Amino acid sequence: MSCNGFVALAARDLRLAWRRPVDAWLAVVFFAVAASLFPLGVGPEPQTLRQIGGGVVWVCALLSTLLALNTLYTSDYNDGSLDQMLLSGHSLVLLAAAKALVHWVLTGLPLVVAGPVLGLMFDMSPRGLATLTLTLLLGTPVLSLLGSVGAALTLGLRSGGALLLLLVLPLCIPVLIFGAGAVSAVEMGMSPAGHLSLLGALLLLALVGAPPAAAAALRISVL
Numbered sequence: 001m002s003c004n005g006f007v008a009l010a011a012r013d014l015r016l017a018w019r020r021p022v023d024a025w026l027a028v029v030f031f032a033v034a035a036s037l038f039p040l041g042v043g044p045e046p047q048t049l050r051q052i053g054g055g056v057v058w059v060c061a062l063l064s065t066l067l068a069l070n071t072l073y074t075s076d077y078n079d080g081s082l083d084q085m086l087l088s089g090h091s092l093v094l095l096a097a098a099k100a101l102v103h104w105v106l107t108g109l110p111l112v113v114a115g116p117v118l119g120l121m122f123d124m125s126p127r128g129l130a131t132l133t134l135t136l137l138l139g140t141p142v143l144s145l146l147g148s149v150g151a152a153l154t155l156g157l158r159s160g161g162a163l164l165l166l167l168v169l170p171l172c173i174p175v176l177i178f179g180a181g182a183v184s185a186v187e188m189g190m191s192p193a194g195h196l197s198l199l200g201a202l203l204l205l206a207l208v209g210a211p212p213a214a215a216a217a218l219r220i221s222v223l
Contacts, residue, residue, distance in 0.1 A: 005090055005094065006094045006097065006098050009085075009094075009095065009098040009099075010098045010101055010102050013098070013099065013102040014102055014105065014106075016075070017102070017106055024106045024107075026067065026068065027064040027065065027067050027068045027106075027107040027110070027111075028064070028107070028110045028111065028114060030060075030063070030064050030067055031060050031061060031063075031064040031110075031111055031114060031118075032114060032118065034060040034063065034064075035056055035057055035060040035118045035121070036118070036121065038052070038056045038122075039121050039122065046123040049121070049122040049123050050122060050123050050124060050125075050128070050187050051184070051187065052122070053119055053121075053122025053123070053124050053128070053132075053183065053187075054124075054128070054132060054135075054179070054180045054181075054182070054183025054184050054187070055180040055183075055184070056122065057115055057118055057119060057122070057132060057136075057180075057183075058135070058136075058139075058176050058179045058180040058183075059176065059180075060118075061111045061115065061136060061139075061140065061143075061179075062143060062169075062172055062175070062176055064107065064111060065107055065108060065111070065140060065143040065144065065147065066143075066147065066164075066165055066168060066169065066172075068103065068106070068107045069103070069147040069148075069150065069151050069164055069168065070151065070161045070164060072099055072103055072147065072148060072151040072152075073099065073151055073152060073155050073218070074155070077155055077156060077222070082218075082222060083222065086218065086219075086222055091215075092214075092215035092218055092219065093211045093212050093215045094211070095215065095218075096148055096152065096210070096211040096212075096214035096215045096218065097211040099148055099214075100141075100144045100145045100147075100148040100210065100211065100214070101144075103144045103147065103148065104140060104141050104144040107140075107144070108136075108140030108141060108143065108144055109140075111136055111140055112133060112136045112137050112140060115132050115133055115136045116129045116130075116132060116133050119132050124183070124187065125186070125187065127186050128183055128186045128187050131182050131183050131186045131192050131196075132183050134182075134196065135178075135179040135180075135182050135183060135192075135195070135196070135199060136179070138179075138196065138199040138200055138202075138203050139175045139176075139178070139179045139199055139202075139203075141203055141206070141207075142172075142175050142199075142202050142203050142206045143172055143175060145206040145207065145210035145211070146168055146171045146172060146206060146210060147164075147168050148210060148211075148214045149168075149210055149213045149214045149217055150164045150167040150168035150171075151164060151214075152214045152215075152217035152218045152221060153167060153217040153220070153221065154167065154221075155217075155218070155221040155222065156221055156222070174198075174202060175199065175202060178195045178196075178198045178199045178202070179195070179199060181195045182195035182196055182199070
């Protein structure tokens, strides 16, 4: 699969998602609703909300991303399109990378946009909101890339959704820790540089390692 094939596959998946807007909006709606419940349950104390805001938003972002992973390859697997792609001789690495990119565009990117809006409910400072946005921008692609590996491994299995969560969730814990830690550091008057650097390193590792791992998992699951 050439770069043109990568773009064509990504555009195809985006068009298919446009025809099923409910699937695309489900993760964003869950993210907004789940994060909105915490201020109601914890109370209106600004200091408490600022302390938990980064962690709450990141936990909701992680769960929202995992919610949409089960459909990453399922529709193409069910209608036989995935078999044709695998047998065509095109690069499975680019196939996996295109799937992860589309997943991030449909789920991660809306979370990056919605994150600062939800951060306002937790009385975050302007610098805290900017840091939250940056951490989501660095961290959500890692979640999509790791999720693509889990989705490929559990493809076609019974109760694959539950197994997918068990596989992917432990791998995503470092992203959650560093993302929430960066926001908490800013709110406490400290520098978030260390957390952001580690998030950037995780993103680079995921970009290099996740697509080949997902391609190998697809060979095991389908061929």
